[in-house]
Structure formats: structure tokens, C-alpha cells
Amino acid sequence: MNWIFEPWPWYVSGPLIALVMMTLLLAGKGFGMSSNLRTICTILGADKRAEFFRFDWKSQRWNLYIVLGVAMGGFLASQFLSNGEGVQIAPESAEKLKALGFASTGEAYLPDEMFALSALSDPKTLILLIVGGFLVGFGTRYAGGCTSGHAISGLSNLQMPSLIAVIGFFLGGLLMVHFIFPIIF
């Protein structure tokens, strides 16, 4: 049973994610996590400010249950199904990150330099997290989907718009990691 506590390889994880998508389709629902951000906006009262948020959010309640489950899954996996070892990325990536000042590479699940409470003393970190989150929320709605809606269910359904969106995801990601990281870190 030791394998449960080790990181799961891609050939286990990928098929299990496909199973999640198929389960939702057979339940008559679609696989899309970012829609929940819009639903949360509506619940918070954004429907008074923009037409975009005027929809029957209760029809999306099932997806909020998914989110609740996802958070519970994160708790369960991190507390009880984990050996607590850091994420072992490729040595080439680890070296590049250490050169950028990410000393926690290989020892943590998330970089302490970005997410640890001690990073609070550095307003730069806080700004980067805010900007990062904002771009994810703005970009995903602009593009009409995120990794689950476009990259996974959209490409599985062979949709051209999803392919364009995924090309955009990579354009943005490559730009950030290769050109912006050396400036900001």
C-alpha cells in the first residue's frame, strides 16, 4: 500500500482525471472548474453590477459541491495520503529555480518563497500572488474556460476554440517562466 503515499505517476493520474470527466458527462454535467468563480461572483452580488452575472446560480450548485469535495480531497491527500516529502522535479528545473532563489525546491509541495506565512513580510510576494490570481480569473473567463474546460474536455471533444485557448495558455506560461521570471525573481 506504500504507493498511495508516494506521488502518483502520470499514467495513473491522467486516466483517473478522465474518469472524473466521464462520470460528470454521464451524470449530465460538464467538466469545468472555473465556472465556479463566476458563480461565486453572482452569489457575492455581482449580478447587480453586470449582466454577465445575471443567471440562475442555483443551477450551478452541483459544481459548488464539486469544489467543496475538491478542497476536502486536498485536505485528505495532504494530511493522510502523503509522505510529506517535497516535490521532486527534474534536476534541470530544480537548478534553474535554485539559481532564481527558490531554496525550498525539492523540499516542499509549494515554494516557501511564495506561499509560506513568513513571506508576508515581503509585499512583493503578496503582489505577485494577487496579480497571478487576478490573471487566472480574468483570463479564464475571457477565454471561456480553464485547464478542465478547454485543455481537457474541450480538446477531448476536438473543439477548435479550445485548441486556440490552450495555445494561449502555453504562450502565456512560456512568456512568464522564460522572460518575466528572470526580471521579477
Next chain:
Amino acid sequence: MKSTFYIIVGLFFGVVLYKSEAASWFRIYEMFQFDSFHMYGIIGSTITLGTLGIQWIKRKEVKAVDGSPIVIASKDKGIARYLIGGTLFGLGWALAGACPGPMFVLAGAGSGYILVVIASAILGTFFYGILRNKLPH
């Protein structure tokens, strides 16, 4: 009863995202450095099996459990919104190291600052809703 079903599906998904390390900032960095096959293996095998599954649904006209036909809504045509929106999303994905699923996995895992990322992602969605009519689609 139905809510329990969705919570269990979500819980399963959350465990897989955490254990596959797709919710780790480090894995996203590594993916954009092309230094490992890991993330490509996850996304690639999901899409391969997903494509087969969706073809099976379409060809056999498989019905949902409640008997209704399974309709996968196709996205509107266009290029600008997908390319610009996608690029903005990618910039944020690489910086924050989390997309909308893993964000909530990390919230459950108790990762301190992820709540800042979630709050600003909600704010970003709100701003899109406000600016929507002024943006090229």
C-alpha cells in the same frame, strides 16, 4: 443525496490533483521549462482517454443517468478571446502555479497564501464581467 454524489466526485478529483502533483507550483514551472514529461503525460493521457470516451458517447448515443441525451456544448467561434484570454490565463497559471481546480485543492491542504490567489481570481472574474462589452471577442 445528489449533493453527496458531487462531493464524492470532487473529493476523488481533489485527491488525484494533489497526489499527481498537478497542484504543485513546482510542477507547473517544470512543465513550462519542458524538463519533464510528467504534466504532459497527465494531460495527454487524460485527453486521449477523454477523446475515446466522448466518441463512445457520440457514436452509441449514450444517455445520461436521468435518461437525457448528453450534449457537450460547443464553444462560440472566434480567435481573439481564446488567444488573448488564454494568454492572460497562462501568465497567471505560471505565476501563481495553480489553475481553478488546484487552487481549491491547496485551500483544503491548508497552504497559507492560496486564499489570496483565490480571492484575486474571483476579483479577476468580476472585472471580466464588468469589462466584457468593451473587450474584443
